[in-house]
Amino acid sequence: MTTVGFIGAGKVTQALVKGLLSSGAVTPSRIYASSKTEMSLQKLKVFGVNTCLDNTWTVKNSNITVLAVKPLVYPKILHEIAPAVGPNNLIISVAAGVTIKSIEQRLPHHAKVARAMLNTAVQIRDGAICYSTGRNVADADQELIHRFFSSVGLTLEGEEKHLDAVVGLSGSAPAYFYLILEALSDAGVRHGLSRDVSTRHASQAMLGAARMVLESGRHPGELKDEVCSPGGVTIDAIYSMEKAGVRAAMMDAVDACIRRNYELARLNE
Ligand SMILES: NC(=O)c1ccc[n+]([C@@H]2O[C@H](COP(=O)([O-])OP(=O)(O)OC[C@H]3O[C@@H](n4cnc5c(N)ncnc54)[C@H](OP(=O)(O)O)[C@@H]3O)[C@@H](O)[C@H]2O)c1
Structure with a gap:
């Protein structure tokens, strides 16, 4: 069974965790989450998931790691997790406006990166999700991403240039x-x-x-x-x-x- 990590414990992480757990696609013991403060992690602890203040711990424990932090924090987070990203880690960004290329440039050459746009209705498994994949994402990885998001809403794969329009439509x-x-x-x-x-x-x-x-x-x-x-x-x-x-x-x-x-x-x- 897949293990899922979240960096950031805000609204998007909470919504995804709620949706994933209610779908039964992942159990709490297979979810790892890290954030900046213990206070923000409190909101996730109620779900019984594993939590820590170390973002590299999240990456090391997860097949899929969702980056759910504000765009301005990305450079710092990517610098921090880069040494922990192995060839089997899938890194999925949900930030508005952060391109796959800008993420790949800050991670090791082998990094498998995807970018998704979603909305908070994922918490009741009625989300609208669109995703694009980076250069190293193989067909099997894409299937995993598709299954992951399909458990929380209508999921479509699309070209990255169209994600901006999706931000303006389903995201907001x-x-x-x-x-x-x-x-x-x-x-x-x-x-x-x-x-x-x-x-x-x-x-x-x-x-x-x-x-x-x-x-x-x-x-x-x-x-x-x-x-x-x-x-x-x-x-x-x-x-x-x-x-x-x-x-x-x-x-x-x-x-x-x-x-x-x-x-x-x-x-x-
Ligand atoms: N909200 C939406 O409907 C929506 C929809 C689609 C996409 N998005 C995108 O998803 C991302 C997250 O949005 P959000 O609404 O969940 O934001 P949010 O509620 O502000 O949550 C951001 C989280 O990141 C944590 N954080 C900050 N610095 C960190 C660090 N250095 N290491 C680890 N965690 C850190 C924050 O912790 P503290 O609270 O302790 O600072 C907080 O838990 C954004 O990029 C946004 O563009 C949002």
Whole structure:
């Protein structure tokens, strides 16, 4: 059975650990995690995983090591773990904006590196994950990476240049959708629904719509048209949304996210 390591004990590590354990893909005794302080490790200890303050210990004990630290800490961490990275270690980065090349340059020549973008819904095994692999990743390694991420969500392999777009879509999208859900919930409250009923209705509608798109494979515009009866109530709502520029606002939000991702990448080169 695979052993999995995490460097960093923050939100992403906690979400992945929760998802992996609930999937049964890994047991707590096969998870190794290190972080900067004992305080940040406390949040992982509740899962019964192995913890330590030494990042090289994590790499030495793991087949797969996930680097889940902020992009600005990467140079320091890579310098630290480089001597421990052997030809069988798979190093997976989840940081926005840090390229595979910039990681490979700081690790031994044999290092097997992959880069993934994911979102925090991995904790309920409903994540959206996209990954790319570096020069030394063989087919068997790729299968392992794919199985690893598939246990916590929809997993697609893609070219690294497309990961930036994924950052702006699925990576940050939970925040966009929470904002929209909050607004819909407010609208329900304005019209007399309780907060709880309002939020649950809006959330289920969002979930149902997303599942309709994924399960039917149809274009969202086509599904939208089906809900809009001629002269009906929904097309009036759509007209209001179009007048308010919702479509362009969403596209601008993704642009802003991708732009920031490039800025972070430049800081790391
Ligand atoms: N949040 C998201 O939804 C999301 C989604 C996709 C990708 N990402 C990427 O995933 C990475 C982690 O994000 P996050 O949200 O989990 O960040 P976070 O909550 O801030 O966690 C970062 C962790 O790194 C630890 N750390 C800092 N310096 C360290 C060192 N020298 N050695 C070991 N650990 C160290 C921190 O410990 P202390 O707390 O003790 O400082 C903390 O536990 C980021 O690069 C981010 O771009 C995030």
